[in-house]
Amino acid sequence: MIEKLELSHLRMLSALYEKGSVSAAAEMLDVSQQAVSLQLKRVREIFGDLLFVRTGHGMVPTAYGQLIQPHVRQLLAMVHALPMLTSIPLKDIERTLNISATDYAQRIIVGDLLHALRGAAPRVKVKISNIESASLVRRMQDGEIDMAFTSNGYVPEGLLSTSLFTEKYICVTGTPLTNGLELLSLESLVAFDFLVVSPGVPSFDGSAGGWFAQQGLRRRVVASVPSFFMAMDYLRRSNMVAFLPSRLLPCDDLFEVLLEKYPPGFELVAAYHPSVMSDPLLSWILDHVRTQCAAAR
Structure with a gap:
């Protein structure tokens, strides 16, 4: 039953621990008293315990309710600590970046990119592989490749691409x-x-x-x-x-x-899977590469 526990349930329990009454908890959460009561009923079913009992001093946690209180606080703290997508500085990103590129793109694009990454994101390690169009979509879906630099004619269906420049x-x-x-x-x-x-x-x-x-x-x-x-x-x-x-x-x-x-000629493009469009590191890479290519024209 624990898999049925929701974040809103944890927030409701936290409010009851802090306020000690259904009405005060409802005001704190900006919901109706009925909503809090229904959530409490559902959480009682999930845990198999009353969790809170009504006394002359308001809602008081049961022994089991007291036992899980620090866990509820810890879970909410972990949720609140989750970094927002745009809140992670590039210098603090620690990951491996996988780039697939033709030898031409490695010479024209990737060399400068590696140098720029060392300054902007020093904790990022980079793997470079030669382009393999036939397996590119699968490898990107599986997370084996983050971005590819190739000509537009070698971008398989299912990937997005951003034009960088046209070569003659x-x-x-x-x-x-x-x-x-x-x-x-x-x-x-x-x-x-x-x-x-x-x-x-x-x-x-x-x-x-x-x-x-x-x-x-x-x-x-x-x-x-x-x-x-x-x-x-x-x-x-x-x-x-x-x-x-x-x-x-x-x-x-x-x-x-x-x-x-x-x-x-051919159009050199950066290709990537739709699932990584909001990745801050890849967004920075695209902006950097486009700026460098525009300056080189």
Whole structure:
């Protein structure tokens, strides 16, 4: 029966202990005397004891009522001590923050974020993992991931996302294809072998596959890697071409290929589960990252 005890029952008992009468307790709680009497009847049923008896000096606790009095006070004190969501300073938050991000986002976003967190929330420990789109929703629901930084195309249904900025692509290669000033036509570009970056889900399509098809062209993709930094290393040692985000360039030993037109870029977003929208730490992170990204534009 104890599981049927409610917080209002504890407040009613506390008022009776303090005031010693139903009418005074009702006034203290700003309810009717009938409401107090009904609650007392219900609590008596739960505990199997009268708890209070009427005497010439008002309502007096029974022996069992006296026994549970300190427990009632302790329970109410614990409830009142519960911190409000916005009352916990960041410097006092002690937890582990789990971030999932593409290697691009780790370079552009997470590095600065880690530095800022050390100053604002020094008790927060951070775990960084590579993005895995297929399991992202489940891992966020289970609390394994708090926030993800990735492109908008890799945010699964069921998650919310906040746009941070739009990135553009630049075509690069490990071997100069032009004199650095000449524009290369797309028809000439597709004569070369392509390397694509496909984080999370291996694929030969890449982000620009559909765009080339819209141009009436078909490129030949011969390699797919999960990170841009792997792509940079492979490009240096081959004659392949690839599209890389502009914020990762310039890069030693890679040469830009100027084109007549470029595929659309991608939107970098912060993704999170709806259940964490009121989390003060994650709210601070979103505000910080948005501010930093806006300043970098």
